[in-house]
Amino acid sequence: MTAPLLKKTPLNEAHRRLGARMVDFGGWEMPVQYPAGTIEEHMRVRTHAGLFDVSHMGEIEVRGSDAIAFVNRLTSNNVAKLVDGQAQYSVLTTPQGTAIDDLLIYRFSPDHLLLVVNAATTEKDWDWITSHRSDEAVILRNVSAEYCQLALQGPDAQRILQGLSDVPLDGIKYYHFLQGEVAGVKAIISRTGYTGEDGFEIYAAPEKAEYLWDRLLDAGSYGAPDGVLPCGLGARNTLRLEAAMALYGHELDETTTLLEAGLQWICKFDKGDFIGREALLKQMEEGVPRRLVGFEMIERGIARDGQDVYIAGEKRGRVTSAGPAPYLKKNIGLAYVPSESARVGQEIEIDIRGRLTKARIVPTPFYKRPRKI
Structure with missing residues (x-):
């Protein structure tokens, strides 16, 4: 059988010109990394700025x-x-x-x-x-x-974007947005982010995607030692993991309740009825059986998604996301464990290719930047 054709964002050719390694991501052909590599992309977002194509959303x-x-x-x-x-x-x-x-x-x-x-x-x-x-x-x-979506993330993001827009970016608070122009293109400019850094999302017509992408790279001094870097899915994942942000299909799915995932803060029971309200209230009353926790490795080893978690010699949970944290220089992860063991300082073991390797539950997020907005 012929494999189904992958969907492509309007920036597919631009990624290829920049030497991106392309992969299948949920049926989309997306860049996983560029020649600089995932670690350098990750570090550039933490220290300067990175540009992501998220037009597949x-x-x-x-x-x-x-x-x-x-x-x-x-x-x-x-x-x-x-x-x-x-x-x-x-x-x-x-x-x-x-x-x-x-x-x-x-x-x-x-x-x-x-x-x-x-x-x-x-x-x-x-x-x-x-x-x-x-x-x-x-x-x-x-x-x-009808939309392309570009995400400019990092401490230099506001300076770079402001040079291309008359929209007063200082006036966009966290989780707010304005409509205006970027490089003369009509756009929605929001300030949410999925990296743990300050940054902006730009929604515009897909036929303007390459023009905006190139203008943002130029404005961010792409090619300079401290310039903006195009970033792929690899850096997007390591950045969101350091910030302990959930990824659907890993920390969240149709078998995991919002309470187990630590999302009680977005369960507004006082607003009235919503789908799942009664089930969540019942779980609150009866007790949440498992909880999402963050861990860092104590012993040498890199945990990976899907590995088993052991407590006191018994298999008691699973890793949802894990890997090296480039900025923190630690090996970290997120996992579900029984609620009675979900406490900071609890030692656990991760089954890494048949070897039980020690880790410890720690507070999340692993990385948190000072809030200035």
Whole structure:
């Protein structure tokens, strides 16, 4: 059988010209790293700036007088608390209190929301959302093909982007956005991030993707020792792991509840009914059986996703994400363990290719930059 063709972002040829190594990521052909390598890309984001192509992400538009009430029933956080120009992290929940997907919700007005969902789950999310629509006052559109998305991350991100835009970036607070222009291109500029650093996302028409990409690289002095670097999925993963940010399919899935994943902070039980509310309240009352924790290796060894976790000689959990932390110069990871063992300082062992290797539960996030915004 012929393998299905991979989807391509509008920047596919640009990545190839820059020497990116391309891989299959959820059905998309995406750059995993460029010639500088994942470690250098990671370090450049921590110290200067990195530019990511995240155009594979999905976008679903919700319009109508019931837009807020509709999305509030499908997600765990409280959409009604948003004001125009504000974004919110949330989860599409199942009746069991587990995750269909995690997502960002952008509020443009009381009757206009934009949901930004994960690339590999866009079709599943679309089917789930549309299956719950029963009100003519809600209009849904899958507008993923109408956007490219670039993410400029790092301590130099604001300086670089401000040189290309008249939008006052200082006025964009964390998890807020404005509409304006970047290099003369109409765009949505938001400030959320998935790296633990300050940074911005730029949503624009896909035919403008290469132009914006090149302008951002030029403005960031690409090629200079402290210039912006294009970054691939490898650095995106190590950066989000240092910041202990969840990745769908690893820390979150349809078998893991939000309480187990440590996301009680986005479960707004006082907002009224939402899918999974009763299951989550019941779990709170009965007790959460397992919890997500961070760990660092004590003994020599690098833990990897999916490896077993042992406590007192018994298999008691599994690693969801793990690997070297380039900036911290440690080997770290996230894992699910029984709640009674989910305490800082608890020693655990990771089965690394048949050898039980010592690790210790530590506070998360592993890396946290000083907040200036």
